[in-house]
Amino acid sequence: MGFGLYAGFAMFLGGVVANITVTSPNAGDFLGTTNSVTFTITGATKEITVTVVATFDADPSQKIQVEKDFLPDVNGNIDGTLALNFASSTPEGAYTLKVSADEQGTALNDVPAFGINVDVREPRFRDFNPLAGAFVRGIVAISASLDESNVKEWRVRINNGDIPNNSGLTSTLAVSWDTASIVKDGTQTINITVDDLAGNTSTKNIGVTLDRVRPSATILAPTSSSTIRPNSRIAVVVDVLDQFSGSVHQTGIDVTITTLSGVTIGRVARRSVRQSGNTVTWTGRIRRSRTLPSEFKLVVRTTDRAGNVAVVQEVIVKIGRTRNRGRL
Numbered sequence: 001m002g003f004g005l006y007a008g009f010a011m012f013l014g015g016v017v018a019n020i021t022v023t024s025p026n027a028g029d030f031l032g033t034t035n036s037v038t039f040t041i042t043g044a045t046k047e048i049t050v051t052v053v054a055t056f057d058a059d060p061s062q063k064i065q066v067e068k069d070f071l072p073d074v075n076g077n078i079d080g081t082l083a084l085n086f087a088s089s090t091p092e093g094a095y096t097l098k099v100s101a102d103e104q105g106t107a108l109n110d111v112p113a114f115g116i117n118v119d120v121r122e123p124r125f126r127d128f129n130p131l132a133g134a135f136v137r138g139i140v141a142i143s144a145s146l147d148e149s150n151v152k153e154w155r156v157r158i159n160n161g162d163i164p165n166n167s168g169l170t171s172t173l174a175v176s177w178d179t180a181s182i183v184k185d186g187t188q189t190i191n192i193t194v195d196d197l198a199g200n201t202s203t204k205n206i207g208v209t210l211d212r213v214r215p216s217a218t219i220l221a222p223t224s225s226s227t228i229r230p231n232s233r234i235a236v237v238v239d240v241l242d243q244f245s246g247s248v249h250q251t252g253i254d255v256t257i258t259t260l261s262g263v264t265i266g267r268v269a270r271r272s273v274r275q276s277g278n279t280v281t282w283t284g285r286i287r288r289s290r291t292l293p294s295e296f297k298l299v300v301r302t303t304d305r306a307g308n309v310a311v312v313q314e315v316i317v318k319i320g321r322t323r324n325r326g327r328l
Helices: 003-012
Strands: 019-024 036-042 048-056 063-070 078-083 093-103 114-118 124-129 139-147 151-158 161-168 172-178 186-196 201-210 216-221 234-241 253-258 264-267 269-276 279-286 295-302 313-319
Touching: 019 093, 036 048, 036 093, 048 078, 048 114, 063 078, 124 186, 124 201, 139 151, 139 186, 151 172, 161 172, 216 295, 216 313, 234 253, 234 295, 253 279
Parallel strands: none
Antiparallel strands: 019 036, 036 078, 048 063, 048 093, 093 114, 124 139, 139 172, 151 161, 151 186, 186 201, 216 234, 234 279, 253 264, 253 295, 269 279, 295 313
8 A cells, every 4th residue: 555545544543643743942941022932743744834833821822823834855754943033122021822733624632831031132241341441450340230131151252252251141140361361462352242042142342442551750840950939829730641642531630739759738639621632731830839838849640541540740949038128
């Protein structure tokens, strides 16, 4: 008896010859915007229509249904794939997936419905550190908080290269980057990639500047050779040179007045800060000199954005005496 005659005889007796088995997805899987339902069918003799219905558990009136016709090979087998895609506006959450097949009016075996999870949103970064444009050195703490409850993996890379202990599965990440592995100072890129269980991916590239050279400060005014007139205002001018433009912020320049023994008297008020290339000119003013000792120190301490500390600069300032004219 030939295959076709046997199959026809079995159908005549009411038997179901064709059988469908769903191979993916599995119960509990997460599905994103682009998915495939795969299955195998055996014992088919005619064209078979496969239907997939995804029903939103929270609102069963919302359903997504797809169907497609498949022809068996000469052995009566079908290895099929049916696209099941969700729009970015599709409600996220638990769904029930039902797969059924029909061989021209005759239903194949019943495939039990099973639950899946729909997640169509890419992982989002709530915050991260360091910020783009930051200056770094030494051991850099890289951290981020993710708006994603279904993290599959996050990975941190430097200039597209892996570093030690750079991956995890949590919604927060913390990685230490030892910049000693970088030969040359300058722009570096921190790459953070996050994949969720539904196959959605987000990538953030953060450009930072590696700066391991300390800045240098020069006190242009006042000089140690000048004598300040009593009760006059004293202009203070400091130049700070660093290897990169923008690496020195005004808050990193601290100009103080001390006694010759180093006791702090006060801080010089800042008037302006001017950037020219990789040089910062800091200008300040001491309003009145009459309350100051006849000799004092002007002390400049500088730290750049990466944390490099300049050599402390000092100048001794002298205030001249007031001449008293007697009466004739």
